[in-house]
Amino acid sequence: MTGRMRLAVASADAETAVAQFAAGLQEGLDRHDAEILNRQFAADVVWGSPYGALVDGYDHLHPIHVQFQSHPERAPSARYEVRHVLAVAQDVVIAHIARLVLDADGEPVAPASDPDLPFSELAMYVLVRRDGQWWLAAGQNTPTRPGGAVAAT
Template sequence: MENLMMKIAIVVSSTRPTRKGRHVGEWVLENVSRPDAHFELVDLAEIDLPLLSEPKPAVFGPPYEQERTRAWSETVAGYDGFIFVVPEYNHSIPAPLKNALDHLYVEWHDKAAAFVSYGVDNGVRAVEHLRGILSELGIAHVGPSVGLSLSDFSDGVVSANERKAAALDAMLDKLIAWCGALAPLRVSSDDNQDRPRLGCSDLDSAQAATESIIAELQDGIDQGNADIYNRHFALDVMWGNPNGGTLLGYEELHAIHGQLLSANVAGPSRYEIVAARKVAVDVVVAHVRRAAIDASGVALEPAAAGVFSEMALYVLVRRRGQWWLAAGQNTPIASI
């Protein structure tokens, strides 16, 4: 498991308008850089979960009835470990964090957690309380932690000294090691984990993901700008062109798109989603039509001279909270 890239969420747990938690989370994100781990900020103020109101206890797991619970389940399931950024409220943790933890159960299992706390007494009592909750949820919590006092802030922003940065580094060593050590349990806990459930019911999410990508493609074509067109192409994108060729990787594809768009080879066109399907937590497959249009925006018949329309099959993958184009196959069409 040494070569696995661990995906770790930095969870900002306070939602109070004047909170320091967001600054602490950003300080953590700025000070973590590892070749074997990818870190993302998850802010509970942005997740905006309601008070727990699922009709079934979380221990029974998915499917969930409420959309925000389903979205939170997908978010948590996508991480191997967590750094909880937690203040101390009345010798305990903030209510939004307890609520977020209680919404789920199996999604937390066999993962690792670490803590960056803050407050008058460094938030240590909140961490001690949180450890007991995480144990019940099957999360292994590492011993080393980072505690920030009020003296570690300047104008509301973290200005911690080198000793705190060193403590953060030591904590990360242990967290990443435990995430890797627990990886076999996450893989083997479900015999069908590698067999995705195809065509899940979350059509709204699939539609929104596809819309975000084709909006950029449309904007790029309209402006003749490859930087916009290729903005969310993955570095290792696979691209099948209408002539049967395959381009591997962003750099080569970006250069070719730059030439084609600057020369306006394809002419004006309009993207339309034919179908979009979410086939796994962070994967969408979409069938998209790019129809050639005239100056007034009316679709042109593909059989007309000089008209080029095509169908595209796109594979979108979500990373860092953003949908990226991982693969595309473009095929000319004879009729719309």
Template sequence: MTTNANATALDRLDSDADAAVTELIQALQEGHDTGDADRYDSFFAADVVWGTPKGQVVRGFRPLNAIHHRMMDPGPVAPRSRFELVHSIRPAPGVVVAQIRRRGEAGGFSESAMYVLVRGADGWSLAAAQNTPVTDTLPA
């Protein structure tokens, strides 16, 4: 195995970014637990780009929030899931990329998602996310 001797390490310390990731996970967890799509989506930017676990792309808060309302109403969502941070990196000032896993309980759906948060004038917003199902079986 070779390594790229010229590769630049991008991660930098940013406690504000770390706090934003913690708050995002809390919003996802609370929204999922209560079936509150508005809480679940509370970090999402107006022009968020969202990749679904089925490979679709949804652009914009309004259509994504409508989808989440259909999926979560009436709450709570069953079976329960746990959201947990896998890893995060702060590659530039005001940017954090976090890999968050949703672990479905009782055989429920599990996924891993890459979230991109950006700090703007009004605080942190989710600019983009890509969800991937967690499975032991890959297509042939």
């Protein structure tokens, strides 16, 4: 594609930053602890929910996650998987991370069209490094449904 700008930059630690971010999400989910789940979220994080709501700021988002985590019996087991990492600056990374709902055997559940069933999702996260620490600046979750796009390469 001639004339089209490439934004990717070499970043020695982008993959590590995203892997650590995903591990923090996993730990928070596994422990049903919103403090752990959100510990990497910036004060001015902007969050897009899977249903189109926009939540502006940690102080608004955190209570929502506290509510979700307070009912572990309603939450299916899930696993986070890093799908794609793109460093667009030394201190800015865009990552796609899947949250896969698991069955009783620990295997991902096939996507379903029924909105009342637990769903997996793919999220796009923007991580920004400040003073040596990576923070979530923005996230957007999208439910995984049958007929979704093919995986990025």
